[in-house]
Amino acid sequence: MNAIPVLPPVTGSLGTLQVAPEARVPREIPVPELQPLPWAGAAVQPGSTAAPAPFGEVLSRMVGEINDRQVAAADKVQGLLGGREVSLHETMIALEEASVSFQLMVEVRNKLLESYQELMRMQV
Amino acid sequence: MIDALFNQPNYVAAKRMLDATAARMEAVASNLANVETPNYRRIDLPRAFEKQLQEAVRSGDVHALRNLRPQLQPDPNAAAVRPDGNTVDLESEMVEMYRASMEHGLETQLITGRLLKLRMAITGRPT
Amino acid sequence: MIQVLGGIESTSAALASERVRMDVISQNIANATTMSGPDGRPYQRQQVVFESVLRDRLPAGGAGLAGATAVRVARVEADPRAPRTIYDPLRGPVEVPNINVHEEMADLISASRAFEANLAVLKTARSMAVQTLALGKR
Numbered sequence: 001m002n003a004i005p006v007l008p009p010v011t012g013s014l015g016t017l018q019v020a021p022e023a024r025v026p027r028e029i030p031v032p033e034l035q036p037l038p039w040a041g042a043a044v045q046p047g048s049t050a051a052p053a054p055f056g057e058v059l060s061r062m063v064g065e066i067n068d069r070q071v072a073a074a075d076k077v078q079g080l081l082g083g084r085e086v087s088l089h090e091t092m093i094a095l096e097e098a099s100v101s102f103q104l105m106v107e108v109r110n111k112l113l114e115s116y117q118e119l120m121r122m123q124v
Numbered sequence: 125m126i127d128a129l130f131n132q133p134n135y136v137a138a139k140r141m142l143d144a145t146a147a148r149m150e151a152v153a154s155n156l157a158n159v160e161t162p163n164y165r166r167i168d169l170p171r172a173f174e175k176q177l178q179e180a181v182r183s184g185d186v187h188a189l190r191n192l193r194p195q196l197q198p199d200p201n202a203a204a205v206r207p208d209g210n211t212v213d214l215e216s217e218m219v220e221m222y223r224a225s226m227e228h229g230l231e232t233q234l235i236t237g238r239l240l241k242l243r244m245a246i247t248g249r250p251t
Numbered sequence: 252m253i254q255v256l257g258g259i260e261s262t263s264a265a266l267a268s269e270r271v272r273m274d275v276i277s278q279n280i281a282n283a284t285t286m287s288g289p290d291g292r293p294y295q296r297q298q299v300v301f302e303s304v305l306r307d308r309l310p311a312g313g314a315g316l317a318g319a320t321a322v323r324v325a326r327v328e329a330d331p332r333a334p335r336t337i338y339d340p341l342r343g344p345v346e347v348p349n350i351n352v353h354e355e356m357a358d359l360i361s362a363s364r365a366f367e368a369n370l371a372v373l374k375t376a377r378s379m380a381v382q383t384l385a386l387g388k389r
């Protein structure tokens with residue numbers, strides 16, 4: 001547990017300061033353990049000694065999942081138009097979820113690009 | 125990883141409820157189309173399905189929610205309303221239909237709300 | 252055929268069938284007093300024979316409709332019962348069509364209700380489909 005050390009109360013030439021016991025700050029303030037985000041830390045178990053997955057791997061996995069969703073949604077549309085057993089609401093939901101996932105990927109890409117450009121602008 | 129976006133219990137529950145509502149609407153369509161067919165037994169979702177759905181929603185068990193599949197079957201509790209054995213009661217089917225219509229509106233709004241919130245979280249812009 | 256709502260073919264089949272039935276009943280009522288038709292005989296009451304047709308395709312959404320049937324008019328046939336004979340004071344016994352107008356009206360009302368109910372199903376299905384198409388959009 002990380003603790004923030006606190007200076008002891010000051011006494012000195014001003015005479016002893018009578019400080020009520022309850023006014024004292026506790027010696028150590030406990031800091032709550034930070035839990036890793038469930039999806040970002042997918043490769044990392046809390047307390048494990050393995051190194052976290054490289055970001056490139058995480059990204060390519062994300063792209064793969066998004067692509068799978070697009071393919072599944074297109075498949076549902078084909079099923080609907082072809083008269084297979086696909087309902088309209090199933091198709092619409094699949095399309096929207098694929099679209100949201102795609103938007104996520106686009107925004108991640110934009111942010112990465114921004115950070116890269118920011119980095120390049122930095123004066124050495 | 126992307127699945128985590130769409131695995132929130134309320135969202136999955138809304139999707140399941142939409143499946144159930146669509147199934148009920150199909151049942152009503154079939155029942156009303158056969159309101160004059162001799163010996164036709166009305167079909168519906170089993171009563172147990174409602175309870176299972178409610179239980180899964182209450183417990184927030186996403187896995188259970190995902191595995192719930194609405195299946196239409198002949199209603200064992202329906203009584204014959206005509207001498208020829210037909211068990212379709214026109215008024216109660218109409219009530220079922222309007223109920224399904226309202227629930228459909230609610231569920232599509234819930235799902236739309238969740239999707240729009242996700243988009244706002246991702247892009248930072250309202251639409 | 253895009254499945255906007257599973258089971259919509261039964262609805263259109265039912266609408267068609269009830270329409271035929273209403274037409275036949277109206278014709279019976281209109282001819283309830285026709286004592287001499289084109290063949291010289293009194294009008295013979297017509298009746299509709301329905302049959303159940305098992306739907307050959309499963310509905311969309313995998314809801315697994317069990318025993319899905321649609322109703323269809325098999326044929327319109329003449330009622331086999333003979334015309335009634337009533338006694339007319341002026342002309343003696345006369346054959347009149349064997350049509351009970353009250354029965355026909357009751358039949359007409361039930362056909363009409365079934366028709367309206369199926370029409371309501373179509374309208375509701377359409378509005379639900381419109382809502383579904385707007386899923387996820389502001």
